Amino acid sequence: MFSAVVIEKGEAGQSVAVQNVEESALPDGNVQIDVDYSSLNFKDALAITGKSPVVRKFPMVPGIDLAGTVTASSHGDWSEGDRVVLNGWGVGETHWGGFAQRASLNGDWLVPLPAEFTAKQAMAIGTAGYTASLCVEALVNAGVRPEQGEILVTGATGGVGSVAIALLTKAGFTVAASTGKSSEVEYLQKLGATTVVDRAELSEKGKPMQKERWAGVVDSVGSFTLANACAQTRYGGTVTACGLAQGMDFPASVAPFILRGVSLLGIDSVMAPKERRITAWARLSRDLDPSALESIATEISLAESINAADQLMDGTVRGRIVVDVNR
Structure with missing residues (x-):
């Protein structure tokens, strides 16, 4: 039993x-x-x-x-x-x-x-952290570099967002964290975020093209938040989408993709092949401080x-x- x-x-x-x-x-x-x-x-x-x-x-x-x-x-x-x-x-x-x-x-x-982690630590990472690592891998493989500008992380106090901030910071990126929880600013700053964005700035319908702000994005929210993140991504930037906390819809325009060359990459963690999983866990082992x-x-x-x-x-x-x- x-x-x-x-x-x-x-x-x-x-x-x-x-x-x-x-x-x-x-x-x-x-x-x-x-x-x-x-x-x-x-x-x-x-x-x-x-x-x-x-x-x-x-x-x-x-x-x-x-x-x-x-x-x-x-x-x-x-x-x-x-x-x-x-x-x-x-x-x-x-x-x-x-x-x-x-x-x-x-x-x-x-x-x-990974030898670097206990079973408890591995589950503190879990699918959320492993997905965050897949997102960071995708940004790096797409050619996004720290000198190109800030990376936006939406849903920043969640599991994906928290680990993504830590990994991006370790990789040398400057991170802007989007959250609706003003009480968690100190928490996000400790993880490495240098800027905290009120999620209300992203969660409502916005213009198809907006001021260029982000070199890359890790989005776990979807819906209007993802659409606005794409509309604010710089020329040639890359957006990774891995979640739908706000919704599964994507009320966006093709404008950022055909006028600014923005790339939108879908990140699947459920059926990802073993090789990609091992690479993601290797980044976690190397770049995520267990403490x-x-x-x-x-x-x-x-x-x-x-x-x-x-x-x-x-x-x-x-x-x-x-x-x-x-x-």
């Missing part, structure tokens, strides 16, 4: 609770893992609250992230005792995820836990994750939430 958050759906609707689950109930997988930590992401909050049809199969254990130790493997890349990390691949949506003390997974989905994670992350228990999902949906969470599945 092991403990897990289980989402079930019946005639009365969806229910969520911590349950004791038989080992035999685990889904098929060629790698078995003792989970140490998971983390609460926006997609997990959607799954737990039922505010979006994220879960495709019931019953479901949420948790798109996990870090732990291999206990058994028939996969050629992994052996008992290996320390591993998982992000995405539909886990927590179509395959049981990390909000449990045990997991059974496809070994192709795993990457090694910075102390200010970014808050630890909770497995049972507390259910209420924390509501808080995340309400926008009252700062940084990252790490879930200790063994308490």
